[in-house]
Amino acid sequence: MYFGGRFxxxxxxxxxxxxxxxxxxxxKEGLKINSVKGNYEQKDISIHTAPETINNADIILLAVKGYHLEQAVSQIKEISKRTRAFILPLMNGVEHINRLQEAAGKERVLGGLAFIIATLNEKGHVKHTSKQHDILFGxxxxxxxxxxxxxxKTSKNINSNSFKKEDILTQIWKKYMFITAFSGITSTVQAPIGPIMKSxxxxxxxxxxxxxMKDLSIKEGVSLTDKDVEQAFTQLKSFxxxxxxxxxxxxxxxxxxxxxxxxxxxxxIASKHNVTLPVIETLYGIIKVREEGAVDMD
Incomplete structure (x- = not known):
C-alpha cells in the first residue's frame, strides 16, 4: 500500500x-499514508479482487506476507499471463523467487526487496515510522x-528511494541475512531494539x-562477507x-x-546443503509457537 501510494x-x-x-x-476509507516522509491521501482508487478484471499491467508489485504466497501464486500467474506483466516481489526471504519462477516463468520474475518500517492501523491506513522507504530491484x-x-526512469519522481541493482540477488541475501537476525531477536525477546542494545x-x-546467514549464502553461491555482517550489525545498533x-x-x-x-x-536451505544453523534454529523454535497469532494459554 505504501509504495503503490507513492507511485x-x-x-x-x-x-x-x-x-x-x-x-x-x-x-470505505480510501488510501491514506501517515509518514515521516510526508502524508498522502486518495479516496478514489482503482481496486481489483479478481484476475479476470485486469487487462493491462506492466509490473505486478507483489507485497504479500510469506504465509499468503501460496494463496496468491495462481492469481499472480493468471494476471501475468493475461497482461505479460513482470512480477516484482518485495518479500522477505528467498524461497518465493523459485516458487514464482515455477509458476510464471523465469523471464517474468524480477529481483526485488524493500526497506521500510510500516504497519496498518485499525482503519487500514499506512503508518510509516522510519526514514527508510527504499525499493531495490534488478x-x-x-x-x-x-x-x-x-x-x-519511472520511479525517479516518486517520494521514495528506488535503486536498480545488477547484483540484485546479493542484495536480496543481504536483506535476508539482516531481517532473519532483526525479526528473530526482537520477536524472541518481545522488545524493540533499545532493551536489546543493553544486553x-x-x-x-x-x-x-x-x-x-552469511555462511548459508555462500552455500547458495552468493558470497556475502564478514564485512557485510559487520555492516548489518552496525545498522542494527543504529536504529x-x-x-x-x-x-x-x-x-x-x-x-x-x-x-x-x-x-x-x-x-x-541449510538442510539441502547438510549444514546446521543452531542459533537460527533456536530462534525459530521459540517463535514458532506464535506462528498462527495469539496463543491461548489455558
Missing part, C-alpha cells in the same frame, strides 16, 4: 489487487534489462544469526531505541507471523 501520488496509474475484505475497507534473467531501465548476550545472539521488526509488530497484535517463510526457509 499514485507521482501521477502513475496504479491499481490495487486485494482480498474482498480489504477491498471493502479501501472503498534483473534475474538476461531478458529483463529493458524493463528494469524503464522502471528506473551483550542478546546482541551476541543477533550477530551469530547474521554470521550463520532508534523504539524501532522493531514487522514480525514483532505482528506478534504484539496477535497476527500470524512469517517465521516459516524467513527462519524456516533458512533451515530448509
Amino acid at each position: 499514485l501520488e507521482a501521477g502513475h496509474h496504479v491499481s490495487f489487487f486485494v482480498r474482498e475484505k480489504r477491498a471493502e475497507q479501501l472503498q 534483473p534475474l534473467h538476461e531478458s529483463q534489462h529493458e524493463i528494469c531501465e524503464k522502471l528506473e 551483550k548476550a542478546s546482541l551476541k545472539t543477533a550477530k551469530k544469526s547474521l554470521q550463520e 532508534p531505541a523504539d524501532a522493531t521488526s514487522s514480525m514483532h509488530q505482528d506478534l504484539r497484535k496477535g497476527y500470524p507471523l512469517e517465521v516459516e517463510h524467513i527462519h524456516g526457509g533458512a533451515l530448509r
Whole structure:
C-alpha cells in the first residue's frame, strides 16, 4: 500500500489487487499514508479482487506476507499471463523467487526487496515510522534489462528511494541475512531494539544469526562477507531505541507471523546443503509457537 501510494501520488496509474475484505475497507476509507516522509491521501482508487478484471499491467508489485504466497501464486500467474506483466516481489526471504519462477516463468520474475518500517492501523491506513522507504530491484534473467531501465526512469519522481541493482540477488541475501537476525531477536525477546542494545548476550545472539546467514549464502553461491555482517550489525545498533521488526509488530497484535517463510526457509536451505544453523534454529523454535497469532494459554 505504501509504495503503490507513492507511485499514485507521482501521477502513475496504479491499481490495487486485494482480498474482498480489504477491498471493502479501501472503498470505505480510501488510501491514506501517515509518514515521516510526508502524508498522502486518495479516496478514489482503482481496486481489483479478481484476475479476470485486469487487462493491462506492466509490473505486478507483489507485497504479500510469506504465509499468503501460496494463496496468491495462481492469481499472480493468471494476471501475468493475461497482461505479460513482470512480477516484482518485495518479500522477505528467498524461497518465493523459485516458487514464482515455477509458476510464471523465469523471464517474468524480477529481483526485488524493500526497506521500510510500516504497519496498518485499525482503519487500514499506512503508518510509516522510519526514514527508510527504499525499493531495490534488478534483473534475474538476461531478458529483463529493458524493463528494469524503464522502471528506473519511472520511479525517479516518486517520494521514495528506488535503486536498480545488477547484483540484485546479493542484495536480496543481504536483506535476508539482516531481517532473519532483526525479526528473530526482537520477536524472541518481545522488545524493540533499545532493551536489546543493553544486553551483550542478546546482541551476541543477533550477530551469530547474521554470521550463520552469511555462511548459508555462500552455500547458495552468493558470497556475502564478514564485512557485510559487520555492516548489518552496525545498522542494527543504529536504529532508534523504539524501532522493531514487522514480525514483532505482528506478534504484539496477535497476527500470524512469517517465521516459516524467513527462519524456516533458512533451515530448509541449510538442510539441502547438510549444514546446521543452531542459533537460527533456536530462534525459530521459540517463535514458532506464535506462528498462527495469539496463543491461548489455558
